[in-house]
Amino acid sequence: ASAATHHHHHHHHQQHRPAGPRSAPRTAAARRSDLLSATLAFEDPSAFRVKSLGELLRALGIFRLCSFPVLVNHCGKLMSVARTLLGRRGFSLLLRPTVYAQFVAGENEREISQSMEKMSLLGLRPMLAVPIEEDLGESTGEKRYDDNMEAMLECVRMSHSNAWSRDPMMQLKITALLSPELCVKLTTLITQQPYDLNLVVRAMDGEPINFPGLDESEVAHFLCGLQRLNKIAEASVNKVRVLVDAEYTYMNPALSLVTMAMMKKFNKDGSWIWNTYQCYLKESRSLLLDALCLSKDEGFCLGVKLVRGAYMDKERKLAEKEGCLDPIHQCWEDTNDSYNGSLDVMLEVISQKPERYRIIVATHNEESVRRAAKRMEELGIDKDGGAVCFGQLLGMCDHVSLTLAKEGYAVYKSVPYGSVEDTLPYLVRRAQENRTVLQGIRKERDLLRKELRRRLRLSK
Ligand SMILES: Cc1cc2nc3c(=O)[nH]c(=O)nc-3n(C[C@H](O)[C@H](O)[C@H](O)COP(=O)(O)OP(=O)(O)OC[C@H]3O[C@@H](n4cnc5c(N)ncnc54)[C@H](O)[C@@H]3O)c2cc1C
Numbered sequence: 001a002s003a004a005t006h007h008h009h010h011h012h013h014q015q016h017r018p019a020g021p022r023s024a025p026r027t028a029a030a031r032r033s034d035l036l037s038a039t040l041a042f043e044d045p046s047a048f049r050v051k052s053l054g055e056l057l058r059a060l061g062i063f064r065l066c067s068f069p070v071l072v073n074h075c076g077k078l079m080s081v082a083r084t085l086l087g088r089r090g091f092s093l094l095l096r097p098t099v100y101a102q103f104v105a106g107e108n109e110r111e112i113s114q115s116m117e118k119m120s121l122l123g124l125r126p127m128l129a130v131p132i133e134e135d136l137g138e139s140t141g142e143k144r145y146d147d148n149m150e151a152m153l154e155c156v157r158m159s160h161s162n163a164w165s166r167d168p169m170m171q172l173k174i175t176a177l178l179s180p181e182l183c184v185k186l187t188t189l190i191t192q193q194p195y196d197l198n199l200v201v202r203a204m205d206g207e208p209i210n211f212p213g214l215d216e217s218e219v220a221h222f223l224c225g226l227q228r229l230n231k232i233a234e235a236s237v238n239k240v241r242v243l244v245d246a247e248y249t250y251m252n253p254a255l256s257l258v259t260m261a262m263m264k265k266f267n268k269d270g271s272w273i274w275n276t277y278q279c280y281l282k283e284s285r286s287l288l289l290d291a292l293c294l295s296k297d298e299g300f301c302l303g304v305k306l307v308r309g310a311y312m313d314k315e316r317k318l319a320e321k322e323g324c325l326d327p328i329h330q331c332w333e334d335t336n337d338s339y340n341g342s343l344d345v346m347l348e349v350i351s352q353k354p355e356r357y358r359i360i361v362a363t364h365n366e367e368s369v370r371r372a373a374k375r376m377e378e379l380g381i382d383k384d385g386g387a388v389c390f391g392q393l394l395g396m397c398d399h400v401s402l403t404l405a406k407e408g409y410a411v412y413k414s415v416p417y418g419s420v421e422d423t424l425p426y427l428v429r430r431a432q433e434n435r436t437v438l439q440g441i442r443k444e445r446d447l448l449r450k451e452l453r454r455r456l457r458l459s460k
């Protein structure tokens with residue numbers, strides 16, 4: 001019932017929503033879709049009117065730096081060298097007003113609040129993300145994971161208690177709560193012999209399950225991790241939608257297992273827990289289809305975050321090193337086709353059962369965004385009905401987000417927050433984002449320049 005309430009909130013968009021295409025003749029539908037591509041041209045520099053001069057210059061400077069391949073490709077190394085040379089404080093002083101300010105909302109609630117309110121005014125919905133994550137070899141003790149859980153619970157509270165956004169969402173990384181070593185081991189185990197989903201659900205409920213294949217301490221840690229996830233889900237259900245991030249292929253199956261267990265437990269009447277599907281993976285389509293089947297069989301609602309994927313470099317290197325098949329599509333075009341295919345599948349099922357399925361089209365790619373908007377029209381899916389929304393990252397492709405919001409779509413900006421230290425891996429990934437993201441940024445850069453020139457003219 002609580003999911004249904006969201007369908008009643010969108011009256012203020014009613015007046016400019018066109019009539020459903022089912023009732024309209026084909027020619028009119030065609031004309032409308034021309035109109036749509038015209039309005040979603042993403043060419044309006046006025047999207048940047050709201051930025052201060054300092055913000056314009058900062059964005060221009062950072063995008064300029066991102067256009068040097070040498071800098072971008074060695075970004076991780078450069079940052080760690082800079083950190084050694086400048087020391088922790090000096091490094092922080094260098095990053096804070098620059099890269100950090102471009103991509104991160106801040107460190108404490110006051111700073112975050114400021115950027116959130118600004119965003120709300122622009123019609124964008126913030127989606128908080130605690131960018132704590134771990135890779136292999138970075139494992140920390142149970143205490144640190146408990147601290148991380150407190151940070152996530154704090155994130156649930158902030159997302160819910162502030163009036164920043166209707167239908168609030170947040171992102172969650174499971175490797176902040178469960179050691180990556182265990183996730184890798186689980187992945188190996190369950191690809192040989194899948195665990196029963198009910199077993200995981202029962203462990204979440206507090207039953208001391210003895211998972212086969214794990215030793216005593218691993219079982220203990222797994223049970224603690226599931227308790228932590230359970231606590232977060234309990235705190236957020238009916239309040240904040242929790243979008244679980246996808247990470248590396250050598251742990252994703254484990255992450256999906258616990259995410260599906262959370263869905264089974266908490267998504268009975270609405271999509272409160274979501275999973276992420278990375279379309280750059282060759283198997284992404286079958287993973288999505290499996291999830292659709294599972295949600296139908298087990299009777300839970302499915303929320304999907306559809307992304308292309310952010311760990312390409314590392315995945316490729318690892319596959320090469322281990323001499324196994326590259327899990328990632330051969331070229332960007334294949335990833336693009338995969339994205340289109342999965343998007344289509346989701347929009348199709350949503351048009352049939354909007355109360356059971358939800359998707360966030362998490363991309364900066366203008367073509368993908370236009371394609372989603374066009375299919376929504378064709379299938380008669382509400383722009384702001386809750387089942388479909390869009391997502392971009394803070395500091396990236398604001399022209400896409402602002403245009404979508406202006407057209408009445410639900411748009412979330414993923415907003416990481418935390419210390420320079422905690423957000424560093426995230427920042428490095430942002431700098432390495434390639435290809436059309438950079439083309440998109442090139443365009444954003446042109447639009448930023450246009451806006452800058454306009455202001456200079458005005459001030460003369
Ligand atoms: C709200 C939100 C949440 C996100 N959550 C996650 C998450 O949980 N997990 C995650 O991994 N990422 C996540 N991302 C990051 C997302 O994967 C990146 O935004 C994405 O990598 C950039 O893709 P794009 O569609 O915006 O841009 P595009 O420019 O259209 O595509 C770039 C992407 O295409 C793929 N690609 C590029 N070159 C090639 C090639 N040669 N061969 C094959 N594929 C190629 C890569 O995935 C690359 O990142 C999230 C993004 C957003 C906006």
Ligand SMILES: *[C@@H]1O[C@H](CO)[C@@H](O)[C@H](O)[C@H]1NC(C)=O
Nearest residue numbers: 333336337339340367368371
């Ligand atoms: C990417 O996919 C879209 C469909 O979503 C298609 O229209 C477009 O032509 C593709 N782009 C490229 C460069 O292949």
Ligand SMILES: *[C@@H]1O[C@H](CO)[C@@H](O)[C@H](O)[C@H]1NC(C)=O
Nearest residue numbers: 337339340341342344345371
């Ligand atoms: C996108 O995917 C759908 C379904 O797989 C397909 O019918 C359509 O032709 C694709 N569009 C493009 C432009 O590739």
Ligand SMILES: *[C@@H]1O[C@H](CO)[C@@H](O)[C@H](O)[C@H]1NC(C)=O
Nearest residue numbers: 069073312313432433434435
């Ligand atoms: C980004 O582009 C550079 C050069 O064009 C390339 O060497 C690098 O592998 C690319 N990285 C990603 C993540 O695509």
